[in-house]
Amino acid sequence: MTARRIAFINEKGGTCKTTLAVNVAAWFAQTKQVRVLLVDLDTQGHAGKSLGVDVRELELTAFDWLTRDDVPLDRVVVPTAVPNLSLVPAYKSMADFPLVSSGRPGRDHLLKEKLKQADAAGYGVVVIDSPPSLGLTTTNILMASEEVVIPVATTYLSLDGCAEMTESVRRACEEQGNQDLRISLVVPTLYRKTQLADEVLAKLASYFPGKLARQPLALNVAIDEAQSHGKTIWEYAPWSRGATLMQQIAEDVDVAGRRSKRY
Ligand SMILES: Nc1ncnc2c1ncn2[C@@H]1O[C@H](COP(=O)(O)OP(=O)(O)OP(=O)(O)O)[C@@H](O)[C@H]1O
């Protein structure tokens, strides 16, 4: 069995990629009875930090897994407080990944190859948290994934990157050979009801017909606080408005991914 591979991608910073990746991964782990692997590939290490993992102390991280043949998945995976949810943590060393891998044959497909270990280990879902940039790391993510979820902040400038993201996915699909790849869902984030935010929502709906989450992820203090405590929203404030919103988005990710491809 191959695991479902869902990547949260936007080259823009601060669009809630990590917040959504962590909480959606936890939702799959707790509601779907499958083992979930959350793969952090960002130098900031925020996915780990959001789950209370001290990424600064780790000897081996995603960088070692991707670049060394003597570091299999089970040496980098760390458990989390959420049952069924494991983490491949990342930290500053990921910054060296493009340079260290630049001369390697098949360098665009290193993650895809390594994720076969996740299939063999019995993970049912792989969720990938991406860095806020385009480059070899993001190319690896696009080559390894099937479902792309794009979180877009509901601000004027955030619309700028949407055409580039669509083009990157199209290129990965049509020119670089990952024909399974789809933009499954676009999630407007950091939403506060203003005229401008609603104009941005309308534009997103026209750029991505049928692909918008039912509701945007509103600005919500409990979601922010949960991260500062190293907890998912389900652990920190399960009855909050933030938890309800996040659950709806996680359901949308699940349904949109199954609808847009072979699941
Ligand atoms: N619904 C929300 N309400 C309020 N704050 C939020 C919400 N969701 C996320 N945040 C906060 O917004 C900030 C950016 O979120 P996050 O780290 O998930 O974005 P990102 O896209 O992963 O950023 P980067 O591009 O740097 O990796 C964080 O400080 C996070 O706590």
Ligand SMILES: [Mg+2]
């Ligand atoms: Mg992030």
